[in-house]
Amino acid sequence: MTVKELAAAIRARNLTPEVDDGKTITCAYTCDLLSWVMSHGEEGMAWVTVQTHLNVIAVAVLADMACVVLPESIDMEAESLKKATDEGMCVLSSPMTAYEICAVLASAAIPAHAQA
């Protein structure tokens, strides 16, 4: 599943239209504690979080994630979106809850951990 396909499946707005949304999602995770995510983040991950500050993008980029997904139509600060665009990190905002987004990811057979 690509980021673009996920965006369609969860009726998300792409908040970073200049960023390539063709990246493949290999696994998914939801958590709002950044230090927790740092120890569990994986390459190709779709990360569902309600956090929107600059450090979210730093964490996603450093872990080589595929995208950040904001639930419940949450917006992200312009400063964070600029950093996301500069760093090539896709940010989606969906009207669904984190639970519903994860259900969509699970039904698309996206695992919790990328296949070794």
Added chain:
Amino acid sequence: MEELIRKVYPVAQADYVSAGHASADIKRTLKQLGVGGDVLRRVAVASYEVELNLVIHSLGGDLTLRVLPDSVELISADRGPGIADISMAMREGFSTANDEARSLGFGAGMGLPNMKRNADRFDIQSTLGVGTTITMGFQLPAG
């Protein structure tokens, strides 16, 4: 052993806006040198954790990147306040982070254990009232 690159990044106390700049530059620098894959990701995670630790817990300090022919070294040296009980600090879930850090989603007590997990070598020395030095080594694949 011959040092190929040495970069020093000053990190200020409580500067959450700039937090991550040093780690991003470290990742970029290593990428340009052809370091990739698992090692690059582990260095990136560990450097961000240690940079955040300087922001959250220290009075400020320096993060140093050293690239050697067969390894990468990260050294974090701060100006205090020092860690009272290192064995407690190394436990997952133990944190002394303040409310500001917690409101941003930090302070889960995962930083030091995560650094140790990602590094091939990990050493921490701390003296109360003086400061803390963390040294991490990452072996580069041969060739």
